[in-house]
Amino acid sequence: MRYLLVGAILLLPLQGCGSRGAAGEVPAIQSALSLLRSDTITKLEILYVPMEICTFLPLSPDGVERSCRYRIILEQFRGSKFRDDLISALEKSDMRPSTEEGDLRWACIFYDTGNERALTMYFDGFGQVGLIGGAPVTHKRRPALGKLRLVMLLERRCASLWE
Numbered sequence: 001m002r003y004l005l006v007g008a009i010l011l012l013p014l015q016g017c018g019s020r021g022a023a024g025e026v027p028a029i030q031s032a033l034s035l036l037r038s039d040t041i042t043k044l045e046i047l048y049v050p051m052e053i054c055t056f057l058p059l060s061p062d063g064v065e066r067s068c069r070y071r072i073i074l075e076q077f078r079g080s081k082f083r084d085d086l087i088s089a090l091e092k093s094d095m096r097p098s099t100e101e102g103d104l105r106w107a108c109i110f111y112d113t114g115n116e117r118a119l120t121m122y123f124d125g126f127g128q129v130g131l132i133g134g135a136p137v138t139h140k141r142r143p144a145l146g147k148l149r150l151v152m153l154l155e156r157r158c159a160s161l162w163e
Contacts, residue, residue: 044111
């Protein structure tokens with residue numbers, strides 16, 4: 001009985017690590033996908049701080065918003081092709097819950113019909129870690145993929161605007 005109790009106590013901290021919804025999905029991603037698929041989100045603001053910009057400390061969400069060098073606003077996000085591409089990239093993302101946040105360089109801030117923030121996503125420049133709706137996530141590292149699909153989409157679509 002004592003060993004059973006000790007085992008249960010040792011496993012208790014791991015309980016939150018596997019907090020996934022149906023089909024092994026990360027709850028924060030499922031929540032974000034539901035919101036993005038709805039007609040609630042009308043506008044997207046993309047912020048970017050280039051990796052060449054050195055900072056003393058890793059950038060937090062506030063740091064990205066204060067220090068961004070580039071800001072792209074999609075006023076008509078709801079009906080855009082970018083919306084479909086972003087949903088697809090998020091659906092195919094291979095992420096898990098995490099405790100690390102990293103040096104954030106990308107921000108996606110989604111606004112609802114009342115022009116209020118409805119969802120935020122932040123990612124590091126390597127596309128390995130980030131925050132979705134405030135929940136830390138980590139990309140399951142796969143050498144073949146490298147970066148998170150969502151970050152690759154942002155780089156591919158946005159980089160030409162500031163190069």
